[in-house]
Amino acid sequence: MKTVKEVSELTGISVRTLHYYDEIGLFSPTDKSESGYRLYDDKALELLQQILFFREFDIPLKEIKAVMESPTLDRNRILRMQREMLVSKKERMERLIASMDDILKGDNRMDFTVFTKTEIEKMFQLMFDSMPKEMRQTAIGEFGSVERWKKHYIEVVSSDDVQKRYAKVIEWYGGKDAYFSTLENPISKEVAESYKKREDAIRQKLIGRRGCDLNSFEVKGIIGEYGFVMKQICQMKEEKGLMLAVAQSYRNMQCQQAIDEQYGEGAAEFFAQAIEAFYNE
Incomplete structure (x- = not known):
């Protein structure tokens, strides 16, 4: 068991913040000592790590709490979700670094890409899963295989013209999270x-x-x-x-x-x- 001070030193989160997380029901101590001090076990620290992953993306605490408490999400699914978010962030950072390198070389080519390759692959999979069987088979027949179809889809959606169009679509939805939520939960x-x-x-x-x-x-x-x-x-x-x-x-x-x-x-x-x-x- 670790005290709140030890958790604070381990994670870099202030004691005040840990107390606040407890107050709003986001991250509560495993137990309390006889003196009333908060105590945390390894399982609690694992939960805190997941919360910190979400905070890395500036997700509001209210939304993090809703995700963590969702009965439909297990630990592995949350980790997979966070991994996708981190990969997307990594790809965006790599694009920014590449753009800066181009500027330093004298090539001021700006990159306004809306979706990363990982996100485009996710879009394809969501489209593929929700598509009627007959339509899916027709498309596979035209391209020769799912992989060729997927490669073509990624190339098309990655083009500057299509990315610009998606920028408008994302604006209509109020953000990429809302757009993906719609893709993942289509109307019947x-x-x-x-x-x-x-x-x-x-x-x-x-x-x-x-x-x-x-x-x-x-x-x-x-x-x-x-x-x-x-x-x-x-x-x-x-x-x-x-x-x-x-x-x-x-x-x-x-x-x-x-x-x-x-x-x-x-x-x-x-x-x-x-x-x-x-x-x-």
């Missing part, structure tokens, strides 16, 4: 179908207001509902960027033809203008 097929029907109903209402002023209450009310639905479908923190991207997609020739065929000629352009009027004011 039934819920997705329900939202799809609601989206169609919104478009039907919107095309019914085609003769109205884009800034009218009727049109704005429908676009507001549309934005809310899209926010729920994509589980985003902020939908403005997404909706403006949707408006732009309506001007894509293939999408425009499909929308006009379903809702009438000129519908796609009307939808795009209505969304832009709402979000650009």
Whole structure:
């Protein structure tokens, strides 16, 4: 058993901080001496080490406590999670060092990469695991193997152009953690179908207001509902960027033809203008 002072000297954490961790229920002593002093065993020190790993990434104590107390997470899963975070941080540090070396050499090439290779591999795996079996087999057939498919995916997502696009997506979600959380916890097929029907109903209402002023209450009310639905479908923190991207997609020739065929000629352009009027004011 170690006293709070000994733990403080061992870890570099102040006694005051250890007392605070105890007060909020994040890290409590194993026992107390007859004099009331806090005592910690090796298992407690192992727990403290895991907390310090999370603190390395400036994760709020409230969130660390929630993770540590989650009944679905065992010790090994927490360690794997922390290892992924450390590897990602290591890769970011290596990129920064490489960029600094380039600047010192006179090559001021800035690197604004959004995702590290480890994170891109994780994105591929999440996509692969959630993909319908038939679609997965089709993709494997096209590339010849999962490894070739994965290599192509990593090359595409690592490109500067795609990384810039993802920078906007991450902004819509409110951060990479929120984005990965959405990938790891997708909405069910039934819920997705329900939202799809609601989206169609919104478009039907919107095309019914085609003769109205884009800034009218009727049109704005429908676009507001549309934005809310899209926010729920994509589980985003902020939908403005997404909706403006949707408006732009309506001007894509293939999408425009499909929308006009379903809702009438000129519908796609009307939808795009209505969304832009709402979000650009």
